Ligand SMILES: Nc1ncnc2c1ncn2[C@@H]1O[C@H](COP(=O)(O)OP(=O)(O)O)[C@@H](O)[C@H]1O
């Protein structure tokens with residue numbers, strides 16, 4: 407069981423800048439085989455909370471515990487165990503730096519003349535021929551995949567990499583947000599399958615409420631660094647109590663199935 411207990415994170419600015427209370431006395435829990443969603447608008451403190459759960463930054467106060475053991479009290483061996491058991495799926499495409507050559511080949515897709523000009527100018531550099539989807543020799547390269555397949559594949563690779571170490575809890579911060587619907591559904595299926603078959607717990611951070619409605623078991627709603635509401639998914643969507651949750655749900659794209 408992974409737990410944040412009353413964690414606060416204050417970023418102190420330089421000289422004149424005033425401190426930012428990014429996370430304010432937040433408590434969350436995620437158990438095995440549980441899909442926990444953390445939702446809230448941009449700037450509500452979700453990523454800061456994730457970074458504390460991943461032991462990437464220290465909490466200003468409060469504690470992060472795994473099976474009741476406070477991470478600040480762990481020795482190096484315990485910490486290694488913690489990092490193995492609590493894994494990240496990093497933020498998805500859009501924030502991941504792409505190799506220049508993949509970017510160029512994508513920009514040139516569908517424009518063979520531009521690809522030829524590019525090749526003349528940079529004969530030794532990579533990039534996919536838009537006609538064959540391969541390199542100069544016709545070998546397939548990652549950059550030649552359609553952009554959305556490439557992104558989905560990258561997310562699958564990131565998930566696979568996180569799973570290689572047999573984690574108990576996976577923390578996914580906007581990991582599928584930028585993916586196309588079909589690719590996103592595929593990645594989510596993988597996650598749900600891991601949850602069901604292997605009992606992996608997920609802390610799924612997103613502003614994508616339709617996804618939350620589909621896959622989450624429990625939901626925490628964050629607003630201005632605080633958890634304003636938490637509960638089972640159905641209760642949150644069917645009978646939100648907090649005014650902010652209601653606003654958030656009202657602003658979400660169609661949450662009711664159209665078919
Ligand atoms: N390293 C940092 N230094 C200063 N302020 C930060 C830092 N990281 C985040 N913040 C601030 O903390 C608040 C919460 O940010 P963040 O956790 O990224 O929110 P979210 O992920 O929900 O969009 C924001 O006001 C943000 O500007």
Ligand SMILES: [Mg+2]
Nearest residue numbers: 452453454579
């Ligand atoms: Mg964020």
